[in-house]
Amino acid sequence: MEKNIDESIQGSTLVLDSKAENTKKLFIESYGCQMNFNDSEIVASILAEQGYNTTDSLEHADLVLVNTCSIRDKAEQTVRKRLEKYQAVKRMANPEMKVGVLGCMAERLKEKFLEEEKIVDLVVGPDAYKDIPNLLKEVEAGRDAVNVILSRDETYADVNPVRLGGGGITAFVSITRGCDNMCTFCVVPFTRGRERSRDPYSILNEITDLVEKGYKEVTLLGQNVDSYLWYGGGLKKDFHKASEIQKATAVNFAQLLDMVAKAHPALRIRFSTSNPQDMTEDVLHVMAAHKNICKHIHLPFQSGSTRILKAMNRQHTREEYIELVDKIREIVPDCALSHDIIAGFPTETEEDHQDTLSLMEYVKYDFGFMFVYSERPGTLAARKLEDDIPEAIKKRRLQEIVALQQQHSAYNTKRMLGKTVEVLIEKESKKDANEWSGRTSQNMVAVFPKENYKAGDFVMVEITDCTTATLIGKAVGYSENHKSENSSTYG
C-alpha cells in the first residue's frame, strides 16, 4: 500500500457508464477521504436523474463539480488551484460551464466561497446533495445557490450510488456520516456534522446489488465505523432517548459486520476507519470468525504520548492503545495494522515525539498516513493552543516518522517472502501491462504475471520478491475459498 506522505491528496476524475437519454455533461472531481469519493458517486447518481452523464473533459462539461477536503490547509490550497484551472478553461474554451463546490470546504466557507472565488456558482455541503437539482434551477435562473444545512438523519440510504471508481470489482459503501468525537485538531465534526448511522437493511441491499453486478470487495466507510449504531435513525448522541424496543433491537458495528459477512460469504469485506476508543472485542471476534473479512485494521493513533493524546481530546492513553493492539494480535493474529500520525501538534516536545517513534517500533505497522499538524480555523486547538512548533521541526519529525515507517513496511513485506497468499485481482499493474495488480487480505499490493487470470479473480500468489511496499510473485492457481465461483465462471 502506498504511503501518504503529507500530502498526497490526489484529485480524481471519474467517468461512469452513461444513460443513453442523458444529454448534459458533468465533470466531477474528488479530493480527500474515501467518503468524499463515495459521496461523489451519490451526487453523480442524483444528477443522472437530472439528465447528466459524466465526462472527463472540462472543455465539454456543462457542470463542473469539485468535492473538496478541508482536513489540512494544503488540501484546501489544492482545490483553490483547481478552481483557477476551471477559470482558465471557462475563459478560453467553455464560457457556458457552471462550477459547483461540494464537500468540506463548501461547508466550512459557505457563502464566502462566492465572494472569494468568482467562478463558483453553486456551494453544497455534505448533507445537502439531494437539494442539488433545486439549486441547479437557481443557477440556471442566473442566481447563486448555496445549501450547507447539516442534517440529523441524512444518510443517503435511498440513493444507489453510481459507481465511478473501482473498475467494477471494489466499491465503497458508507455506513455512518459525521463524527461526534471532537478531536481538538479536526475540522470534520464542523464540516460533516454529528454522527448518524445508516439503516443496516439499506446497507445490505446496496451490497447485494453490488454482488449481483459482479463486485468482489466492499469497504464499509465511516469517520468512525466502530461507533456504528442503528436504532431506527437519528443522531448517535440521542440514543439514550430511544425507546426500550429500539434499544433492544439496535444493531452495532460487530453485528452489522457479521450480518454482511454471513449474507455474502464470497465477498471480501473491509472497513475504515477504526477509532481505538470505540473498537470492541466483539468486532475482533467477528473478524476472526469470517474468512471473508479482510485482516486489516486502520487504527490511527496520532501521537504516542498520552499528554498529547489528552490535548488532542483522543479518548485513550498510550497504554490503552497498546493493550488494544495486543488484543488484536491475540484474537486476529494475522491482522495488518495501519495508522495516521500527526507530527508537531502544539506543545509537542522531543520526548513526546520519541514516544510516537517508540509506539511505531512496538507495533511495526504495515503502512500509515503521516502528516504535519495544520491548524484549522474554528477547531478547539486553533482557539486554545498556539501553533508553536516551528515548521522545520515539524518537518524533521515527520521525516523521522516516515523513515521509520519505511523500515517497518519493508520488514512486513519481507516477512511475506516464500509465502503463498490470496490476492483479489483489481487492475493491470501500472508498471507492466503484462502483470496484474491486486491486494491481499492484509491490504498489501501484489503484482504478478497475468497468464490466463482475469480482473476479479481470487488467486493464490506465491511471493518471490518484494519492494518496500509491494509484493512480487507468481499465481499458482485459484483460491480454494472461492473455488465454486471460479470453477463456474472459468470452467
Ligand code: SAH
Ligand atoms: N476518522 C477519520 C479521520 C479523518 S481525518 C477517518 O475516517 O479517516 C484523517 C487523518 O487526518 C486523521 O486521522 C489525522 O491523522 C489527520 N488530520 C486531521 N486533522 C488534521 C490536522 N489539523 N492537521 C494534520 N493532520 C490532521
Ligand code: F3S
Ligand atoms: Fe476527526 Fe477525530 Fe472524528 S480525527 S473525524 S474528530 S475521530
